Amino acid sequence: MDELQKLFCAYREAIPDPEPSADFTPGVWRGIDARRSSARLFRRFAQVFVAFAAVLTVLMGVVVLPYLQRAPVYRATYIDVLAEEHASEETAALADGIQQPDFANEAVTQ
Amino acid sequence: MQVEFQLIERARGGDDAAFNLIIQAYRKRILGTIARLIGRPEDVEDVGQEVFVRLYYSLDQLRTPEVFEPWLYRLTVNAAYDYLRRQRRRNESRMSDLSEQQVSMADALAGGRKSDEEQHRTRVRELVESLLRGVSEDDRILLTLKEVEGLSLKELERIYNVNENALKVRLFRARQRVLKVFESEHKAQAAGPVSGKAK
Numbered sequence: 415m416d417e418l419q420k421l422f423c424a425y426r427e428a429i430p431d432p433e434p435s436a437d438f439t440p441g442v443w444r445g446i447d448a449r450r451s452s453a454r455l456f457r458r459f460a461q462v463f464v465a466f467a468a469v470l471t472v473l474m475g476v477v478v479l480p481y482l483q484r485a486p487v488y489r490a491t492y493i494d495v496l497a498e499e500h501a502s503e504e505t506a507a508l509a510d511g512i513q514q515p516d517f518a519n520e521a522v523t524q
Numbered sequence: 525m526q527v528e529f530q531l532i533e534r535a536r537g538g539d540d541a542a543f544n545l546i547i548q549a550y551r552k553r554i555l556g557t558i559a560r561l562i563g564r565p566e567d568v569e570d571v572g573q574e575v576f577v578r579l580y581y582s583l584d585q586l587r588t589p590e591v592f593e594p595w596l597y598r599l600t601v602n603a604a605y606d607y608l609r610r611q612r613r614r615n616e617s618r619m620s621d622l623s624e625q626q627v628s629m630a631d632a633l634a635g636g637r638k639s640d641e642e643q644h645r646t647r648v649r650e651l652v653e654s655l656l657r658g659v660s661e662d663d664r665i666l667l668t669l670k671e672v673e674g675l676s677l678k679e680l681e682r683i684y685n686v687n688e689n690a691l692k693v694r695l696f697r698a699r700q701r702v703l704k705v706f707e708s709e710h711k712a713q714a715a716g717p718v719s720g721k722a723k
Binding site for chain 1: 569652
């Protein structure tokens with residue numbers, strides 16, 4: 415046995431197993447409960463977050479999306495939208511006194 | 525094994541009474557190991573309680589009750605390791621608060637009230653503590669488990685999950701590093717009492 419081993423053996427004898435205090439086991443259970451309650455708090459937070467996200471999704475699906483889809487651009491056909499746009503352009507042109515080209519008559523003449 | 529496999533199985537199943545029995549069976553041994561691993565009697569119970577709290581929440585990860593003891597030792601080692609790392613960070617800022625004179629006065633006062641037997645134990649403890657402080661936490665824990673706790677290489681293999689040869693190499697290197705600290709402390713003491721505190 416070398417010097418170092420002897421020293422470690424003496425160290426083992428110098429520090430015997432300590433007697434646990436009367437509060438040791440209750441302290442362990444307090445630690446377990448503290449961790450359990452923080453885990454429970456986190457789980458509760460996660461549940462509330464998931465519930466809120468679900469409600470928001472349903473709300474968007476039932477209320478917001480149909481409301482947005484009620485806009486004329488989603489209800490009318492492509493032709494209707496095009497005609498509506500042209501109508502506004504024609505009105506603007508007439509107000510400025512500009513003659514709109516008559517494409518139909520030009521085609522017949524040619 | 526200090527408890528029966530059935531008791532471990534019951535604790536794994538969520539039986540708090542069974543877990544209580546496990547605490548009672550192992551607490552003294554675990555506290556002893558922690559005391560020698562960390563070398564600070566005032567914090568031993570806190571670290572011990574942390575070990576059992578970790579055990580409670582990791583029992584479901586235990587594959588079989590046969591590996592319960594190495595598992596418990598691994599948790600003990602990890603808790604001690606965490607404590608030592610925290611302590612090292614704290615000490616780096618705290619040690620500079622005390623002057624050399626204050627430290628030696630406190631030592632003298634503490635030593636004056638003790639019997640010869642106690643003084644011898646204190647000296648051994650301080651010497652080993654100073655040696656182990658000079659090496660890394662890994663070396664400290666490995667050497668304490670092997671040399672002080674007397675665990676076999678087989679037991680260490682199961683705790684560290686490495687093969688015997690790798691462990692032998694690590695042990696050899698850790699021993700070399702402690703010997704180096706031992707020699708440098710000897711040299712420092714031989715040089716003079718003031719420079720002896722340099723380590």
